[in-house]
Amino acid sequence: MRATVIHGERDIRIEEVPDPVLSTGGDAIVRVVAACVCGSDLWGYRGITPTPEPKRIGHEFVGIVEEVGPDVTAVKVGDFVIAPFYDCDFTCINCRNGVSTSCLHGGWWGGTDEFGAFADGAQGERVRVPHANGTLVATPSMPDAALVPSLLTLADVMGTGHHAAVSAGVTPGSTVVVVGDGAVGLCAVIAAARLGAARVIAMSRHPQRQALAREFGATDIVEERGDEGVTRIQELTGGIGADYVLECVGTKESMDQAIRSARPGGMVGYVGVPNGGPELPVRPLFNRNVGVNGGVAPVRNYIEELLPEVLAGVIEPGRVFDLELPLADVAEAYAAMDERRAIKVLLRP
Amino acid sequence: MRATVIHGERDIRIEEVPDPVLSTGGDAIVRVVAACVCGSDLWGYRGITPTPEPKRIGHEFVGIVEEVGPDVTAVKVGDFVIAPFYDCDFTCINCRNGVSTSCLHGGWWGGTDEFGAFADGAQGERVRVPHANGTLVATPSMPDAALVPSLLTLADVMGTGHHAAVSAGVTPGSTVVVVGDGAVGLCAVIAAARLGAARVIAMSRHPQRQALAREFGATDIVEERGDEGVTRIQELTGGIGADYVLECVGTKESMDQAIRSARPGGMVGYVGVPNGGPELPVRPLFNRNVGVNGGVAPVRNYIEELLPEVLAGVIEPGRVFDLELPLADVAEAYAAMDERRAIKVLLRP
Structure with missing residues (x-):
C-alpha cells in the first residue's frame, strides 16, 4: 500500500510500504477514508523535532473496517470508524479515570504497540489498529459523505x-x-x-x-x-x-x-x-x-459525547478543513499548512 | 503599645510603637488576644528575604474590638473577631468570586492600606484593621478560652x-x-x-x-x-x-x-x-x-464555612500549636519554629 513517510526537514514522501497484517488477536485493519495533517506534524516537517531516520507519519483518521482479529467484538468488518490519535484498551484504570492517553497498554500511530507489533501511521491507505475494541468507535450507520470532515475532527x-x-x-x-x-x-x-x-x-x-x-x-x-x-x-x-x-x-x-x-x-x-x-x-x-x-487530550473519552452532535449537525467542526487534497499530494498539504495557506488539510487516499 | 519588629536576620525585638488610631471611617482597632508565628515569617528571620529597614511583622490574630469607625456596621466594640492574614472589602468582584486575597481594595498587615494609612502587624498588642466590615468576622458569642487556638487558625x-x-x-x-x-x-x-x-x-x-x-x-x-x-x-x-x-x-x-x-x-x-x-x-x-x-489562600472566604465546626469542636486545628509564649518572648517563638522545636507557636500579648 501507499503511505506517507517523513525523511527529514521539508521532506515528505508517498512510498510503497508493506500492507498491514493482523497480529495480536485484538487488532483490526482499517481502510482510511480520510486523514489529515496536524499542527504537531509540522514540528518534524520544520525540523524542530529531528527525524534521524525515515518514519511513517500521521495520527488522525477515519475509515472502514476491513479485517478484525478473533478478539474484536466492538466493531465489525464494514463499520465506519473513528480512531483517536492513539490506541488504548479503554478498560484500564487510567482510561476509566477519563485519561485514555495514559492507557496502561496504549501506544501511538507509527510506533510499536505493547506487543512489539507495528501500528501504521495514519496518512496512508490502511492502518493496523491495536486494541480495536477500545480504540475504535463505529458510527451507528454509514455516515453521509458530507459528515466525514467533522467526524475526522473527533480523532483529534x-x-x-x-x-x-x-x-x-x-x-x-x-x-x-x-x-x-x-x-x-x-x-x-x-x-x-x-x-x-x-x-x-x-x-x-x-x-x-x-x-x-x-x-x-x-x-x-x-x-x-x-x-x-x-x-x-x-x-x-x-x-x-x-x-x-x-x-x-x-x-x-x-x-x-x-x-x-x-x-x-x-x-x-x-x-x-x-x-x-x-x-x-x-x-x-x-x-x-x-x-x-x-495536557495531551484523551479524545477517545469524548467521542461518545460529541458524536451525536456531529451526526445531527449541531456542531460542524469539520469546517476547519479549508483544503482537501488526494493523499498523493501530501507534501503540498504540509507546505500549505506550514505556510499558513490552509488552517487544516484533509487527505483522501 | 508593644509590638514585634524585625530588624534583620535572626533579629526579632519587642518595641514600643505608637498606638493605632482610627483614620478611614471604615476601620477598627482590635486588641490582640492571640497571635502567632507563620512559616513564611521565617523567611525574613532566616535572611532569605532581606529586611532593608526595621519593620512590623505578623499577620495572624484574633482579638476583641476596642473601637470602630463611623462606617463600621459588621462588628461592634466588645466582639471577639477573627482577621484573615490580609484586609479586604469583601464586596468587590474578586472577593465575590471567592478570591479575597485579590481584593481590589485590600492590603497586608504591617503595610499601608489603600488610603495610605498604616495597618499594624499582628504580633503586637493592637491592630488597626482597614475595611473592618469586610475583613473581620465576629463569633456569635464570646468563645471559650480553649477554642482560641483553633479560632486563630482560621486567620491562616x-x-x-x-x-x-x-x-x-x-x-x-x-x-x-x-x-x-x-x-x-x-x-x-x-x-x-x-x-x-x-x-x-x-x-x-x-x-x-x-x-x-x-x-x-x-x-x-x-x-x-x-x-x-x-x-x-x-x-x-x-x-x-x-x-x-x-x-x-x-x-x-x-x-x-x-x-x-x-x-x-x-x-x-x-x-x-x-x-x-x-x-x-x-x-x-x-x-x-x-x-x-x-495560590495565596483566600481564607476570609472560608471563615463562615469552617467557624461553626471549630465552635462545635468538630475540627480542632488549634492542636497544631504545640508551644505557647507571652508576646515578650517572641524572639524565642521564632527560634523554636526555626529550629523545628515547635510546629507552630501561639503568642499571648
Missing part, C-alpha cells in the same frame, strides 16, 4: 478543543478567552460555546479565521497580542480578566498570554503541545490563584 | 490547608496525598478528611507530627522523600498515583514530589508560598494531564 482537534474547555472547567454564563486560531483553537470556541459560555473571546489576526470563530460562537475578537492583548482582554472583562482561558498553541508566549488573560481565581485549560517545554511561571499563578489544567 | 493555616483541598477539588471517596507536615500540611489533612477523602496519605518524618496527622484523619504515613517517596505513593495507590495532592511547602523539591505523586488526570492543590519562585515543569504536567491549582 475537536476532542482536543473540548479537552481545553473541560480542563478549564468552563461553566454556563462564563467568559472564556481562546488563545490560538488554528484548528484546535477554533474547535475550542465550539466547545466553550457548547458548554454554555456567555462570552467567547477569540484571539486571532486572520480575517478568515475570525469569521469562522464567529460562526462557531465567538462573541468577540481580539487581534492584539502580548501586553496589548492582555490590556484588551482586561477592557472586555471589567478590568479583571476572563473566568477561563483556553490555551491552544503551546509556546511560551501563548501560555504567558493565557495566564495573564485569566482573572484572579481563573483557570487556564491548555492543550497546546508545549513546544520545547516552556516552564510555567509559578509566581503569577500563585499570587492570583490562577490554575493550569490540561 | 486552617483556611490555607482548606484552600489546598478546595483548589485540588478533593471529592468524597478519593485518595489524597499531603506533602508537608507543618501547620498548613496538618490542617490540609483535616480539610481532606472533612471533604470526604477515603484515604489521606501524609508525608512526614516526624513522629509527633505523624501522630497528629493520624488524629486529624491521615490513614497512611509515608516517610520517604524524592524518588523513594514517589515509589511508596505508587505502591499505596495501585501503581498509578493519588487523585489529589496537596502541596503545603513551597520548594522546588516539594512541588516535584507533589506532581510526581499525582495520577494521570490528577490535580495538585498548592498553597506553599513558592520559595524563590520555582518554575513548574510543564512537560510532566502535560504528558500526564496533571493540573495545578491554588
